[in-house]
Amino acid sequence: xxxxxxxxxxxxxxxxxxxxxxxxxxxxxxxxxxxxxxxxxxxxxxxxxxxxxxxxxxxxxxxxxxxxxxxxxxxxxxxxxxxxxxxxxxxxxxxxxxxxxxxxxxxxxxxxxxxxxxxxxxxxxxxxxxxxxxxxxxxxxxxxxxxxxxxxxxxxxxxxxxxxxxxxxxxxxxxxxxxxxxxxxxxxxxxxxxxxxxxxxxxxxxxxxxxxxxxxxxxxxxxxxxxxxxxxxxxxxxxxxxxxxxxxxxxxxxxxxxxxxxxxxxxxxxxxxxxxxxxxxxxxxxxxxxxxxxxxxxxxxxxxxxxxxxxxxxxxxxxxxxxxxxxxxxxxxxxxxxxxxxxxxxxxxxxxxxxxxxxxxxxxxxxxxxxxxxxxxxxxxxxxxxxxxxxxxxxxxxxxxxxxxxxxxxxxxxxxxxxxxxxxxxxxxxxxxxxxxx
Amino acid sequence: xxxxxxxxxxxxxxxxxxxxxxxxxxxxxxxxxxxxxxxxxxxxxxxxxxxxxxxxxxxxxxxxxxxxxxxxxxxxxxxxxxxxxxxxxxxxxxxxxxxxxxxxxxxxxxxxxxxxxxxxxxxxxxxxxxxxxxxxxxxxxxxxxxx
Ligand SMILES: Cc1cc2nc3c(=O)[nH]c(=O)nc-3n(C[C@H](O)[C@H](O)[C@H](O)COP(=O)(O)OP(=O)(O)OC[C@H]3O[C@@H](n4cnc5c(N)ncnc54)[C@H](O)[C@@H]3O)c2cc1C
Numbered sequence: 001x002x003x004x005x006x007x008x009x010x011x012x013x014x015x016x017x018x019x020x021x022x023x024x025x026x027x028x029x030x031x032x033x034x035x036x037x038x039x040x041x042x043x044x045x046x047x048x049x050x051x052x053x054x055x056x057x058x059x060x061x062x063x064x065x066x067x068x069x070x071x072x073x074x075x076x077x078x079x080x081x082x083x084x085x086x087x088x089x090x091x092x093x094x095x096x097x098x099x100x101x102x103x104x105x106x107x108x109x110x111x112x113x114x115x116x117x118x119x120x121x122x123x124x125x126x127x128x129x130x131x132x133x134x135x136x137x138x139x140x141x142x143x144x145x146x147x148x149x150x151x152x153x154x155x156x157x158x159x160x161x162x163x164x165x166x167x168x169x170x171x172x173x174x175x176x177x178x179x180x181x182x183x184x185x186x187x188x189x190x191x192x193x194x195x196x197x198x199x200x201x202x203x204x205x206x207x208x209x210x211x212x213x214x215x216x217x218x219x220x221x222x223x224x225x226x227x228x229x230x231x232x233x234x235x236x237x238x239x240x241x242x243x244x245x246x247x248x249x250x251x252x253x254x255x256x257x258x259x260x261x262x263x264x265x266x267x268x269x270x271x272x273x274x275x276x277x278x279x280x281x282x283x284x285x286x287x288x289x290x291x292x293x294x295x296x297x298x299x300x301x302x303x304x305x306x307x308x309x310x311x312x313x314x315x316x317x318x319x320x321x322x323x324x325x326x327x328x329x330x331x332x333x334x335x336x337x338x339x340x341x342x343x344x345x346x347x348x349x350x351x352x353x354x355x356x357x358x359x360x361x362x363x364x365x366x367x368x369x370x371x372x373x374x375x376x377x378x379x380x381x382x383x384x385x386x387x388x389x390x391x392x393x394x395x396x397x398x399x400x401x402x403x404x405x406x407x408x409x410x411x412x413x414x415x416x417x418x419x420x421x422x423x424x425x426x427x428x429x430x431x432x433x434x435x436x437x438x
Numbered sequence: 439x440x441x442x443x444x445x446x447x448x449x450x451x452x453x454x455x456x457x458x459x460x461x462x463x464x465x466x467x468x469x470x471x472x473x474x475x476x477x478x479x480x481x482x483x484x485x486x487x488x489x490x491x492x493x494x495x496x497x498x499x500x501x502x503x504x505x506x507x508x509x510x511x512x513x514x515x516x517x518x519x520x521x522x523x524x525x526x527x528x529x530x531x532x533x534x535x536x537x538x539x540x541x542x543x544x545x546x547x548x549x550x551x552x553x554x555x556x557x558x559x560x561x562x563x564x565x566x567x568x569x570x571x572x573x574x575x576x577x578x579x580x581x582x583x584x585x
Contacts, residue, residue, distance in 0.1 A: 043512055047533070056531065056552065057531060061511070061529055061531075064512035065512055086565070098574045103536055200502035234555055308506075308508070309507060309508035309535065311509050312508070313508075316507065326470055331507075335538060337533055337535040337538045339532060339534060339553060342549070342553070344534055344547065346534060346538045389534050389538070390537070390543070390546055390547065391537075391546075392534075392537055392543075393536075393537060393540040393541050393545070394542070395543070396539065397542075406478060416486075418484065418495075419486060419495055420492070420493065421480065421486075421488055430541060431493075431498075431542070432496070433498035433499060433500040434500040434501070434503070435501045435502060436502060
């Protein structure tokens, strides 16, 4: 067993971990960095794993950074090792190889926990059958890709971001796809009824069966232990040879818990507690991404925001701060961007108008194009654009800067709306490059 | 860092910068073919008008590029030597996260073929970007800034 000491130890080799490496180096720090992941592969773009199934992205396109990344950033990668036994007194973790190899102990000055999420698996019999899988790792997507020749009918449980993306990918590759969702609409946390219905239509037009207000009650297999069919709440039965479980992710916090790093309550999602500087309750220990809470610039509160930009920027800011800078992460909110079968949709902040005083919504719906803005006292608090997404970022910027829209509210949803319509001083600022991360 | 700025007082909103941007990023690079026989690419610069005010705006190549930080594919990065914010078109999957992230509205969808985001690339291979060179009023100019 070898012991090694690093100035910076990063657990997680994904958005958060890579953001941290880049933050540390951006701050000019030359200290030693180790990156640990129990996934035995080069850093990859997790949100693209369903595209690997669809076939519009190949393995080369999965790399999140060039192959020489670790070398050029002076990082020692430990890929294929699970970090455990976090000891904050000794400032060390043990690395357990996931497929053979030597054990290590790593000591550190500063630690980033970017351990991401784990799929939520409902307590239900039959989920251990062959052909039943979550969809959050490269390995799981390669496994499904390898089965495509043998899969005729697929069922996807859950119509959130992961479920919808999986259903879209499978629709390109297998004979029939059914998506089963308990809520009364798909993508419910990031849509309103109108935009959700539009997205649903694009699924249905492309041959995906969308079943709402229902769920799977029983998963049944054949004599050889392979998934054969699912029975829904209403008693109907869907035959299938692939079942993807995509009803959500939960923060992966074992490592933090072992070390006694504070979590927020389960009621708030149970992630690692952090402040806007990405510091945890433990000195010199930072956290970001799907495993941690984050500041939401719309609500002003801390919450789980399991999204790629939040993880990357959170990691980058953690890295800057670990290297001695003083930055805050105020770039995150519930923001989503998708495209299903050529139907684009983005949303951010509140997608439904809160039933409270001062809130209003303005809507434009023409043909296949829909846009809705939620305002509070003329400050944008939420946005949905469906069927067209051009210049969506201008609204997001106004939302983040809490710009009063009173003087240009009439123009907000016109076709031409652009930076030119903003009050002079806002306009001049937005025309300039962004030079500060905050 | 090379950055393109617009002079509001001489921009008349003629949209020629958009046209020449489209030609420059077309497959033929020929103005007639681009608009007559090809599907023209979306302009990566946008002329905006409100009453007498008009100017063109394109990617600012931000030193803190939110689009690059948000890109779920690792397709946008900052060139360490030049500071330019570069998009690897091969890697782009057209998810529009960058479109939602750019507070200037300077990245747009290109849906002519496989979905791709399109943004100003400062015309690689050209001494002077097409929009700057072709503006009849010299309303666009290049500033060397640090960073
Ligand atoms: C199919 C799919 C599509 C998605 N689409 C989008 C999208 O369009 N837009 C968007 O914003 N987000 C999307 N997401 C969410 C996005 O991928 C996550 O928010 C992001 O990956 C979070 O990054 P992270 O660094 O926090 O953690 P993760 O990416 O989860 O990485 C954490 C890593 O740490 C490793 N790890 C955990 N614990 C240990 C340990 N103890 N020892 C060693 N290694 C450990 C894990 O194995 C993993 O490799 C999608 C996710 C999926 C699965």
